[in-house]
Amino acid sequence: MKVFYLCRTGHHTSLIAAALRLGRLPADPGSAGEIYNIPGFDDMDFKDVGKPYYVGTDSSNVEIYTIGVMRNHAMMARAANDLIGLMGVKYGEWLVIDASRSVSKWTIAGLIFKKLRLRTLARTFIYFGARREYDRLAAIYH
Amino acid sequence: MKIIYHCYGGAHASVTAAAVHLGWLPTDRLPDNEELKAIPHFDRPTAEDHGRIRLMGEDESGREIYIVGRRNEAQVFENMARGLMDIYKQSEDEFRFFDVMPYINWKMVLGGFTSRRMGITWFGRPVIISGVKYSYWPIVGLVQRVKVVTAAGQKGIKN
Secondary structure: OEEEEEEOOOOOHHHHHHHHHOOOOOOOOOOHHHHHOOOOOOOOOHHHOOOOEEEEEOOOOOEEEEEEOOOOHHHHHHHHHHHHHHOOOOOOOEEEEEOHHHOOHHHHHHHHHHHOOOHHHHHHHHHHHHHHHHHHHHHHHO | OEEEEEEOOOOOHHHHHHHHHOOOOOOOOOOOHHHHHOOOOOOOOOHHHOOOOEEEEEOOOOOEEEEEEOOOOHHHHHHHHHHHHHHOOOOOOOEEEEEOHHHOOHHHHHHHHHHHHOOOHHHHHHHHHHHHHHOHHHHHHHHHHHHHHHHHOOOOOOO
């Protein structure tokens, strides 16, 4: 079984959701340092968006991945499901979870700054965005 | 082998390329309006269909021909597809992706927007058909190159 979490980049919201599912994160993330210490967090290049990122395997042997899909999350979720189906994978052996609805506006602003190479502003906005997303997602997984 | 033609909406350029590939459209003359309108999915998918990978048919060599609309996310779509191929251990030859966007012209953009997005089909469809005819020979050229490179097992082509 494989689970794919989708968000804009695959290295922000979906990564937090995946890490929470794997039980790797506490209910309260604490400082910016703790959020940025999540393996793979914000560690991305825009040209690589779309490449699945392996986060880990849970106790039930479910492999967890994240995928960045930019703004067209519903379309890319359909494409991911269809592609996996075409690869001959049996129905029920994969799950695509769209975490895009949890993406904070702060994160979106942070990504714009990241694209503009304004690193300090980007990190600050992404941190505040991650805090908000963390609270929403932690309520599901804790 | 599965050949996937992709463009913005999966309604015009990729559908035309797939129809040429499958021999549904002529390669010695321009198709007439009725021939284009008769192609399955031609000028029919809406925004809710974007991302759906549709089987158009099998070519003479048994290769399955698909179309998909992926808006302006060609790079993201191909990154995701190749990543999923790695995860599910699909060989490079199993899936081939061909971008038909370079063959889209302003008439196809205008016609597609008015017909598919605004729902003004009576205006948009004739404009699209005119645009498809304008780009028809380049699309035929692309399909012929696709047939050659997929038969020869080469990795890709230049548009």
